[in-house]
Amino acid sequence: MRRPDVPPMPALEATELRRYAVRRRERTIVVTALAVSSVVVVLMALGFWAFFVRTLSDPGSPALVGIRIDGDAVTVKSGQCPQDRVRRVEVWDSDTERRVWRGDDPLTEEGRRGLLPLWEGKAYRASSPAGQPSELPATLDVTVDQDPAYGVSEVFDIAEVRRAVVPPGSYWTHEGVRTAEQLDGIPDCGNSSSP
Template sequence: MRRREVPPMPALGAGELRQNAVRRREHTVVVTALSVSAVVVVLLTVGFWAFFVHTFSDPGSPALVGIRIDGDAVTVKSGQCPQDRVRRVEVWDGGRERLVWRGDRPLAEEGRRGLLSLWDGKAYRASSPAGPPSELPATLDVTVDHDPAYGVSEVFDIAEVRRAVVPPGSYWTHEGVRTAEQIDGILDCGNSSSP
């Protein structure tokens, strides 16, 4: 078989060279735009996913924290959804930002459900220091961490709490005296149910 010779291509003119350069630029712009769009779509998808995971894992409204003082006994009630459990409670001297006491993993079910006796080391897997402070600070900053990974915090003026008339089974809050059920009822827990 005999090879047929292909005649050489004629040289491109300036107009044709310009057109080819424009087409290459257009192609580059289209590919870049598609790549950037794909990255933006991925970032938006990840952002929406993170937003919805956060929204559905945290209560829809801020939790309320109550406190009662009976002599040397200090009890805190932290509002929480039925499926949540207390992981840790920390008590800080609100005026000096110094840790006064900490209790990890309450042992009793009522503690895990947010009814927390402060200074009672036997009620927790671990606590430090072992007992109550010699004198309560003027303000207590109480932080309660819950599973799954959210927490509530409140600063209490001890003189104001001591002046309040708090009936048995109730707690002083910044919104007035409330029962444990009222404190838990403030949260918007969606359709959660007890475990």
């Protein structure tokens, strides 16, 4: 039964019915295509996000940084691939986020290969400040920049390092005591590009 306020629908011809059906099908196709493409875009965004999270959480180098303290002498050993060379070492006070020392361009081959005496200006082309602080900060953040353009960093609790038994030629790391050879034993050196 027809409502009195709604005019009757005019009779449609066969061609108009076909056009109406085609438009409705086209609209359905467009809506479906938009829904599918939205899902594809979301999946691609999730894939890129997962890729970048993995890339950022898995640094270019799985190298460790080790440290040893012998009296007043503090030495860092940065694990690296044979073709890599150290450009700079920076030491930060982790508590205050203040840089306490920096050494640029180690002068010896051992230094360029990652054996880095801290606060020894004569071992670097440039360093600042000239001397070691009278007391080491409780927590040191050591960053080693290497060529080709990557770096490694580690935070050391100085009290923990001083308590550790570290034999000669070995270094304390967050994964335990390691020798220089073990620190340089990086499994994927073949992926690192040559300088």
